Amino acid sequence: MRYKSTRSDRQAIPASQAILEGIAPDGGLFVPESIPPLPCSPEELAAMDYRQTALAIMQPYLTDFTKEELEACIEGAYDAKFDTEEIVPLAKVEDAYYLELFHGPTIAFKDMALSILPHLMTAAMKKSGTGKETVILTATSGDTGKAALEGFAGVPGTRIIVFYPKDGVSAIQRQQMVTQQGDNTWVVGVDGNFDDCQSGVKANFADRELGQKMEGAGLSFSSANSINIGRLVPQIVYYVYAYARLLREGEIEKGEAVNIVVPTGNFGNILAAYYASRMGLPVHRLLCASNENKVLYDFFATGAYDRRRPFILTDSPSMDILVSSNLERLIYELTGCDPDQTSLFMQELGRDGNYRIDDAMRKKLEIFRGGFASQQESRQEIERVFQDCGYVMDTHTAVASAVYRAYRLETGDRTKTLIASTASPYKFAPSILQAIEPGWEREKDGMEELAWAFACTEELSRLSGTEIPEAVRKLKTAPVRHKLFCETGEMRQTVEEILKL
Ligand SMILES: *Cc1c(COP(=O)(O)O)cnc(C)c1O
Numbered sequence: 001m002r003y004k005s006t007r008s009d010r011q012a013i014p015a016s017q018a019i020l021e022g023i024a025p026d027g028g029l030f031v032p033e034s035i036p037p038l039p040c041s042p043e044e045l046a047a048m049d050y051r052q053t054a055l056a057i058m059q060p061y062l063t064d065f066t067k068e069e070l071e072a073c074i075e076g077a078y079d080a081k082f083d084t085e086e087i088v089p090l091a092k093v094e095d096a097y098y099l100e101l102f103h104g105p106t107i108a109f110k111d112m113a114l115s116i117l118p119h120l121m122t123a124a125m126k127k128s129g130t131g132k133e134t135v136i137l138t139a140t141s142g143d144t145g146k147a148a149l150e151g152f153a154g155v156p157g158t159r160i161i162v163f164y165p166k167d168g169v170s171a172i173q174r175q176q177m178v179t180q181q182g183d184n185t186w187v188v189g190v191d192g193n194f195d196d197c198q199s200g201v202k203a204n205f206a207d208r209e210l211g212q213k214m215e216g217a218g219l220s221f222s223s224a225n226s227i228n229i230g231r232l233v234p235q236i237v238y239y240v241y242a243y244a245r246l247l248r249e250g251e252i253e254k255g256e257a258v259n260i261v262v263p264t265g266n267f268g269n270i271l272a273a274y275y276a277s278r279m280g281l282p283v284h285r286l287l288c289a290s291n292e293n294k295v296l297y298d299f300f301a302t303g304a305y306d307r308r309r310p311f312i313l314t315d316s317p318s319m320d321i322l323v324s325s326n327l328e329r330l331i332y333e334l335t336g337c338d339p340d341q342t343s344l345f346m347q348e349l350g351r352d353g354n355y356r357i358d359d360a361m362r363k364k365l366e367i368f369r370g371g372f373a374s375q376q377e378s379r380q381e382i383e384r385v386f387q388d389c390g391y392v393m394d395t396h397t398a399v400a401s402a403v404y405r406a407y408r409l410e411t412g413d414r415t416k417t418l419i420a421s422t423a424s425p426y427k428f429a430p431s432i433l434q435a436i437e438p439g440w441e442r443e444k445d446g447m448e449e450l451a452w453a454f455a456c457t458e459e460l461s462r463l464s465g466t467e468i469p470e471a472v473r474k475l476k477t478a479p480v481r482h483k484l485f486c487e488t489g490e491m492r493q494t495v496e497e498i499l500k501l
Contacts, residue, residue: 001063003030003229006332007343014064016124019117019230020134022223023205027346028339029328030229035278036060038240042281043254045244050087051078053241054116054234057279061233062120069123077116077234081105083469088112088238090245091421093391096404097251098421099242102394106176107424107471108318109269110147112238113231118151118158120230121222125157135214135499136160137204138224139197141265141318142169143423145187146176148224153182160224161186161498163197163491169317171453172427172472179478186498187482190491193311195322200491201225210492213501226268227325235272236279242418243281252416257284259417261407263400264288264296265319267326269420274330277367284415289403290372291316296324300370303362306354314375315431316395318423323349334361371403378402379435386436392464394423395431425464426472429456437463 002012007028013021018030038045039056048056054074055067062070078087082103091098104111125134136158138148145162152160164177166189177187190197204210205221214220226232239260246252260283262270270288277283290297292312299305307322314320328346334357335341348355373381378398385391385401393401400419407413425432433440433456440459444452454476461468486494495501 001036001061002033004033004339005029006031006328006339007346008339015062015229016064016127019120019124019228020128020220020222022221022225022228023202027202027206028342029227029325031329031332032061032229035275038280042244042247045240046248048241048244050237050241051075053244054078054237057237057240058233064127065120065123073116073119073123076119081111081115088241090242091391092251093385093389096401096417096419097242097246098391098393098397098419099238100421101238102422102424104147105150105471106143106146107427107469108143108147109420109422110143111150113226113234114144114147114151114224116234117148117224117228117230118155122155122157130220132218132220134158134222135219136224137201137221137495138162139194139201140164140169140177141194141320142173143318143427144225146173146180149177149180149182149185149187152224153180153185155184159184159186159499161188161495163188163190163201165189165193165197166191166485168193168313168320170428170430171449172429172475173317175450175453175475175478176471178480178482179475180481185482186484188484188486188494190486190488192488194320195311196488198225198323198325200488204492204495207492210495210501213496214499217499217501219499225325226266232268232272232275232326235269236276239273239276239418240279240281246416246418255282257282257415259283259285259287259413259415260420261287261289261400261404261417262420263316263319263396263422264290265321265324267296267324267330269422271326271329273420274367283367285413286368287400287403287407288368288370289400290370291319291378291399292372292374293320293322294370294372295322296327297370297372299327300365300368303358304354304356305349307349308353315428316378316399318396319399331357334364369407371407373399373402373406379431381405382432382435386464390464392425392432392436392460392466393421394425395428396423397421424469426457426460426469429453429460432456432460
């Protein structure tokens, strides 16, 4: 299996190289030359545990890794860092199955891919034999940053620099990042929003002069953002695993199709579900759930992608995104894998802030449905499900859950449904409490954001009868290690200073 860029027909490269480069030199994203079929039947998959499923699904994508190498990566990633043997438990609540992707070290779904990416990268570095050190440059809307820091901290031959929007992450998310340990880690608050961080990082990748300076210092950039194929591939695994679990437990019958609802930001998680369906997993609909930054909803409804609109800060910050990078990979598929046409769309997006696909392309989107939920609707969903079933979900998952309810009402579609549950509610405890116990807000009374967030986790634990995760408890006493800030225009300079170029 080889990987080529969405934007040019230059020679295809092996997976290990695509993982190291992160993004193609022409600014495009790496895509597999073809999407492989499922390696065995869903019935056979149903007998596998998470690690075995990961091997079976990842092998046909990462063919230049040996089986032993892949096994070592998988063993190193999906181990006791996860607080449950199942790795991704499935909670049946009302008539839906919540696929809990937040049982890793940073309690968000980013751990699913970022706990394995460093292992894949170090294996790839050994293969490349260039002896260069890899510098991971990452923009985060809150969860990626911490998961990447946690994954790469202390990994020999790597350094990691994370840029986050200074006022665009939750107090717990910020504290998780600024207390990160490891001499190879740097965390920088940017005076801007997530899109500013992401375009700053992309500009650094594309900067030739900076690239030459890096080369001279024996360094090369790579990305831990969801544009890296080394993140996308591990994300396919849990959809297949969840389907096989439903089959094993007799919740669905052989060959029965399911719907999958994904709370979406950068379009990485749902793209992985799409790849799973293309591999042959029986999927009826993929519901792409957006918050009030509903660019994707509009895209699925009209065929026009238009980023020219106000950026809205919501209580599902990891979905506050107007440029969903991974959509480029879908666009590429819709053009019939035409790099020139894909480039044109991306140029239009860069230049004019919008583009429109034609009807022939829209036809190929049959499997997708877009939906969105306002902040109020998702809070009501949190409240309703907690009152009715005692199940507490986070603010991102709530967007998906609300979109699912509305879709069922509207269409009468009774297909069994998996809802990707992307973060622990403890990560966003203040927002959860506003939903389930509105009067609680009075307790705040001049308390600082972080102290308030901790108080909320305790109250949430009391109300829900669930334990505060270790990942949150240990933050209370962890010292702040990162105090760097920069303006949006200073990201390159900041990188040069950190790397002493
Ligand atoms: C990153 C993230 C999302 C969005 O996922 P994408 O792959 O960017 O679409 C949703 N929820 C949470 C909690 C996240 O961290």
